[in-house]
Amino acid sequence: MSNAISIHNLTVQFGKKCILNSIDLDVRKGETLAVIGPSGTGKSTIIKVLTGLLKPTSGSVKINDEEVCCFSESEWDNLRKHMGVVFQYSALFDFMNVKDNIAFGLRRHYKVGEKEVKKQVEELLTLVDMSGMEQMMPSELSGGMKKRVGLARALAMQPDIVYYDEPTSGLDPVMTMNISKLIRKTQKTYGVTSILVTHDMESVFVAADRVAMLYKGDIVALESVDTIKNSKNPIVQAFINGQEVTGEDKNEQ
């Protein structure tokens, strides 16, 4: 199977601090790749690079077999019309109501009529279990509700690639499971390629096909979901069992 995204030797530094240290990562077409790892290891940074928000220090990134590192903003925009991003902190437009947030891309990039917009927004809101809340403003929503609106907004343009940055953090267990299933369903129905950044192992097991573990700037493990539970890698074992990772034995695979 071909790769939708292929990252090679990617390095990101902020000043002298090296966040991603020459990582390699491939995402196959149509799969959901989970990226796990401790807080502050650069998971969101990977998504920023893959959406063109952050220029990497060095390395190559190919999306749909096109090298994107030297893309101009308008070239990125063409690519971004086929991407959906669920932001870690929702990033809803706070001067627009829920409906306008979700409809933003549809109205801007496709000449759809208001009737069609209304219908699609209703469907998306039902999908995230928030039907009837079109007129609410983001400031009136709880953190978890914002998350779900963010998810609906990301899926509105029927993207080919979706990046979920901790879509289930701050949700209750039932909603977490629903969202994880929704991610799975989106993948199955539309054949989207996705990257799922999460701390939540349950949702990894439900939604992902493969798991990459990021630790101190390196990908220390890349395995299928079935094998990760019994991974021999001590860092992975410690992480999924919620233990402190000890020692510097990260290269011992």
Place this chain on the structure above:
Amino acid sequence: MKVFEIIGGSLIKMSETAGGLSLLFVETLYHLKDISFKDTFKQMALLGADSLPIVAATILCTGMVFSVQTAKEFVELGASSTVGGIVAVSMARELVPILTGVVVAGRIGAAIAAEIGTMKVTEQVDALRVMAANPISYLVVPRFVAIICMMPILVVFGNLIGDIGGWGVAHYYAGISTFSFTNSIKTFAEFYDVLGGMLKSCVFGGIIAIVGCYKGLNAPNGAEGVGLATTASVVLSIILIFVTNYFLSILIYV
């Protein structure tokens, strides 16, 4: 050594800001082609409603005080027929455009920096970019055009208010007749005086919009970042307004 470091550091920062502002200005001009008239009109309405009362209050008082300072003396000197003209010309050429600029910088420039700064630190600007909406076309262009269109309107209105204030004081405090006051305006003031002020105010509007947007888009992360961006935008745009005003006055009136 420390002194050089500090001076060098602030020089670097200043040239960085100058470069950033120029770049944003050029990019804004380039993206004028994607202007959304709906957003622009919305901004114009907000801007007018927000700044009109303060502009009116500030300029009314200035017109009155200007008249207080001149009218009595001029009457004693037997030059009461020049008061109206002096008030109107100085209002039209300098006071109204400068005061409007300062008030709009404080009210609208600060609001722009705070609004866009909040969007920046809460990743809404990133969200715009990811949804293939260029933040310059979407956020900067409507505000830029709206301010530039509204400033001359505020200036015309300000001239009216200022002259009325000046007349009130001249008439009731210094006993200058209404006819003498208006006649004096007709003799001394030209339409060109008002036009020059309007022209200047367009430039000030451009400065306010670009500085506010630039500071907002470059707000450092965190809530205090927004505060810093807001203050910095007001200070910088007021300084730039005064400096450009000097050169514009020479260019237009000398």
